[in-house]
Amino acid sequence: xxxxxxxxxxxxxxxxxxxxxxxxxxxxxxxxxxxxxxxxxxxxxxxxxxxxxxxxxxxxxxxxxxxxxxxxxxxxxxxxxxxxxxxxxxxxxxxxxxxxxxxxxxxxxxxxxxxxxxxxxxxxxxxxxxxxxxxxxxxxxxxxxxx
Numbered sequence: 001x002x003x004x005x006x007x008x009x010x011x012x013x014x015x016x017x018x019x020x021x022x023x024x025x026x027x028x029x030x031x032x033x034x035x036x037x038x039x040x041x042x043x044x045x046x047x048x049x050x051x052x053x054x055x056x057x058x059x060x061x062x063x064x065x066x067x068x069x070x071x072x073x074x075x076x077x078x079x080x081x082x083x084x085x086x087x088x089x090x091x092x093x094x095x096x097x098x099x100x101x102x103x104x105x106x107x108x109x110x111x112x113x114x115x116x117x118x119x120x121x122x123x124x125x126x127x128x129x130x131x132x133x134x135x136x137x138x139x140x141x142x143x144x145x146x147x
Contacts, residue, residue: 007036007044017053024053030070032056055082063101064094 014021027033028043033052035043052073059069072090076082082090 006038007046008049010035010043010045013045013049013053016050017057019053019057027053027056027066030066032066032070032073052082055087058087059090059094062094062098064097068094068097 010021010024028035033049035045038044056069
């Protein structure tokens with residue numbers, strides 16, 4: 001059976017997960033996944049890496065950054081694949097963050113209705129307007145839409 005004794009190649013992990021090999025290498029650099037090296041310096045991944053990649057992708061789909069995911073994965077014992085119990089614990093911890101994100105999206109949706117309705121996008125009345133980039137110090141994104 002391919003990969004059972006020697007581990008999975010990066011191409012095999014990419015094929016099984018639908019991820020680009022460049023993304024897998026990047027995630028490895030970030031510590032999200034781990035590979036051992038062969039004597040020829042080729043990456044070999046444990047089968048459990050497939051589940052770990054799926055875990056990371058699921059966390060990204062709910063809007064978490066790779067930094068947040070890395071912090072969460074760091075709470076797991078080394079070399080262990082997240083279980084359903086781990087996912088439940090981590091998702092409970094992420095709930096306030098996700099509720100905040102949902103609130104921002106609802107506010108954006110509700111405020112965009114008036115812009116879409118009138119079509120003017122008036123700079124004098126638009127809630128999204130940021131003259132002279134005065135809000136840059138508050139960080140990136142639509143900071144006027146923070147709940």
